[in-house]
Amino acid sequence: MEKMNSKNIEIINHEDARLLLFKIENNIDELFQMLEFINVIEYNKLVSDKRKREYLAVRIALKNLLGEEKNIVYNADGKPELSDKSFQISISHSVNWIAVMTHPHRLVGIDIEVPTDKIKKVYKRFLSEIEQIELSNAENINQLLLAWSAKETLFKIIGNEAVDFANQLHIFPFELHSVGTFMAEHCVTMKQFQLHYTQNEEYTLVYCLV
Numbered sequence: 001m002e003k004m005n006s007k008n009i010e011i012i013n014h015e016d017a018r019l020l021l022f023k024i025e026n027n028i029d030e031l032f033q034m035l036e037f038i039n040v041i042e043y044n045k046l047v048s049d050k051r052k053r054e055y056l057a058v059r060i061a062l063k064n065l066l067g068e069e070k071n072i073v074y075n076a077d078g079k080p081e082l083s084d085k086s087f088q089i090s091i092s093h094s095v096n097w098i099a100v101m102t103h104p105h106r107l108v109g110i111d112i113e114v115p116t117d118k119i120k121k122v123y124k125r126f127l128s129e130i131e132q133i134e135l136s137n138a139e140n141i142n143q144l145l146l147a148w149s150a151k152e153t154l155f156k157i158i159g160n161e162a163v164d165f166a167n168q169l170h171i172f173p174f175e176l177h178s179v180g181t182f183m184a185e186h187c188v189t190m191k192q193f194q195l196h197y198t199q200n201e202e203y204t205l206v207y208c209l210v
Helices: 028-032 040-044 049-066 119-126 129-134 141-158
Strands: 009-014 017-023 072-074 080-082 088-094 097-103 108-113 169-171 179-186 191-199 204-209
Touching: 009 049, 017 049, 017 108, 017 204, 028 049, 049 072, 049 088, 049 097, 080 088, 088 141, 097 108, 097 204, 108 141, 119 141, 129 169, 141 169, 141 179, 141 191, 141 204
Parallel strands: 088 108
Antiparallel strands: 009 017, 017 097, 072 080, 088 097, 108 204, 169 179, 179 191, 191 204
């Protein structure tokens, strides 16, 4: 099995969950060679090279995490699943980064974001007025990125009952570090979630295990 360049990957073990971060620096042909099975009909529907690279990179990441290639399908809510139901999975991509998380049976959510100051223009769409005040008065871009990534992560776990980020999900105040945890609540059910994060110059990563 051809493996990815170890300089481009990072694997994180958390309890029984496994996460793989993959910085894509390969061209499409190189990525293609790393897989034995590709759904050609599905693949040929992808128009842009960016989507093709993401498609291939996600499946390569899963192959490296699980030791074999798996077929990804999507449920009625658009959530990715393995066709054989052998693991719970979550997938994220941003620019040239791919993040994949797996667990044998527990629900997982993951989100990766490449830093951008555009977050300052849109934060009012996903943060309530209370959150805006509690999270550094919306002045700290890194905290805003984490809040966005956290809500994306929770949406992947909860689904359509968390589609209204500003009103259905609440991030509790937290101190900002390069690695840490913070809490959030699903306002509809009052269920609370612990989110884990890593933040550096290249990416913001948030994940959750339920």
